[in-house]
Amino acid sequence: MSYLVLARKWRPQKFDDMTGQEHVVRTVANAIKMDRVAHAYLFCGPRGVGKTTAARLLAKALNCEKGPTAQPCGECRACTEIAAGTSVDVAEIDGASNNGVENVREIRENAKYLPQRDQHKIYIIDEVHMLSGAAFNALLKTLEEPPGHVKFIFATTEAHKLPDTILSRCQRHNFRRIPAARMLQRLQEICKAEGAGISDRSLSLVVRQSEGGMRDALSLLDQVLASCGANPSDEEVADALGAIDRTLVQDFADALVHKDAKRVLERVEEVFNRGLDLKRLAEELAFQLRHLFVTKTLGKAPDELAESEQKALMALAQDAEAAQLTRLFDVVHGCIWDVSRAAQPRLALEMALLKAIQLSPGGSIPELLARVDKLAAGMGEGSAKSNAGAPGGRSSPSNFRA
Ligand SMILES: Nc1ncnc2c1ncn2[C@@H]1O[C@H](COP(=O)(O)OP(=O)(O)OP(=O)(O)O)[C@@H](O)[C@H]1O
Ligand SMILES: [Mg+2]
Ligand SMILES: [Zn+2]
Structure with missing residues (x-):
């Protein structure tokens, strides 16, 4: 058997297998259970998040021999043919290449006749925003009052390109990026x-x-x-993936937090010698510092990261101060653009990272406070001396305020 790419092999065959589109799945499944299925659905959202998959699942749910059911059997002829895209009563139409008014007229003519075998005649039109203006107009009437056995399912990544007349005749569901x-x-x-x-x-x-x-x-x-x-x-x-190894990115963040300039320079050289993109490195570093700051602020590492990464972030966040992290982030994030434009990206990145180390306050807050106290004490002695000859002089801040 020829190799089937993972995306096709793992296309969800049950509503329960759809990842991260629960809000859509729940509503559609409920409509089926309550026998309140709309005659036209519009599935919109970014590419590759399950629109076509959901359209096929809905078609199965409606036409399964045991249906309509929110849990199509997956085994009957209707179910297997829909999964394979060969069902006589389910037409999958590519809106991009069938976008003319004659294509819609053909659908309109066909829609009048009863389904050949199953309960519904279902038209899935993908990339529906590509239809021409005339094609949309031709569709309106059928969409308004389709025969009872006809269901339309439209899918698009660009819902904003659809005319209002179409939008208002469909039940719309917005698919989200998967968390x-x-x-x-x-x-x-x-x-x-x-x-x-x-x-x-x-x-x-x-x-x-x-x-x-x-x-x-x-x-x-x-x-x-x-x-x-x-x-x-x-x-x-x-x-x-043409990406930068996560371990390396973590090590960078660690070196920045611990103000280890030598290690930072060594790592830049390593990335440079491996021919990796330095702008990409700067971006990854900015992300890592963002994660670190989030971890510091919430006391918990972002869920989307691997467990080992979460642990490393928690440990590093302990060693870092919030003020230091915002400083580091500002400088690193600020250099992304420079690095992408610089005649010498490596120099731009190195200088930015060294600057980040120089500018970020090190040490813990209590440590810093102790240093401030010590300085203040020293200044107190000095100013006491210099003010000695000028009682009520203007050098102390309290006099300004008075
Ligand atoms: N929500 C999801 N849960 C599980 N797998 C998904 C999901 N969304 C997409 N997939 C996987 O991605 C493949 C493509 O999904 P699908 O064709 O449904 O995307 P689409 O939203 O229609 O994208 P496009 O806008 O590019 O047409 C599926 O075969 C499946 O393997
Ligand atoms: Mg699709
Ligand atoms: Zn079935």
Whole structure:
């Protein structure tokens, strides 16, 4: 059998398997249970978050031989054919290539006839925003009062391009980017089932690069498995993704917090020699400092990170002061743009990091307070002397206020 990419192999076949779109799944499942299924649905949201998947699941739910049911059997002819995209009563139409008025007329003509075998005739139109103005107009009438056996499910990444007339005739559901922690969990399950040993740390890297899109995450995972085999090291995964190894990023943050300029310079050289993108490094570092600051503030590391990373962050946050972290973040975040534009990115980055170390107040607050106290005590002696000859002189702040 030919190799099936993970995204297709792991397309959810039950509503329960959909990750992170509970708000949609719940409403749709309830409508089915209560027999209140709308005649037109619009699924919108970013790419690869489950719109087409949900459309197929809804089609199965409506046409399953045991249905309509929120738990389609997955085994009957209707269910298996819908999953394979070969059902006679479920048409999956690509709106981008069938965007003319004649295409919609054909749908309109066809919709009049009863379904050939199953209970509903279902039209899934993907990328529906690509239809022409005339095509939308041709669709309006059918959309207003479709025959009882007809259901429309539209999917789009760009709902704002749809005319209001269409929007107002559909029940709209907004799909969200998948929360990082949920995605990590799903990737762990998939890796386990696939017999792939990829560390949580590396999986979080995949999660981060996917920006909330499950298809992107699975494609990245494919890429990793294809280029490094089933048991890659963290470094191999980072290389395969063109990313910077998390261990290295953590070590950078550690060196910055501990004001270890020598280690910082050594690490920059290492990244530079490996030919990695320095702007990317600056961005990763800014993110890491953000995570560190969040950890310091909330007393808890962000959930989306691997457990080992969370532990490391908690430990490092103990050693750092909030003021120091904001300073470090400001400088590092501020240098991203410079590094991307500089004639010598390496110099720009090195100088920024050294500056960050110089400018960030070190030591703990109690330590600093003790130092301030000591200074103040010293100044007190000095000013007492200089003020001796000028009683009521203007040098003390309290006199200004008076
Ligand atoms: N919410 C999700 N839960 C689990 N897997 C998902 C989810 N969303 C997407 N996937 C995975 O990504 C693949 C692609 O999803 P799908 O085709 O439903 O995305 P889409 O939202 O229609 O994207 P596009 O806008 O690019 O058409 C699925 O086959 C599945 O493996
Ligand atoms: Mg789709
Ligand atoms: Zn079925």
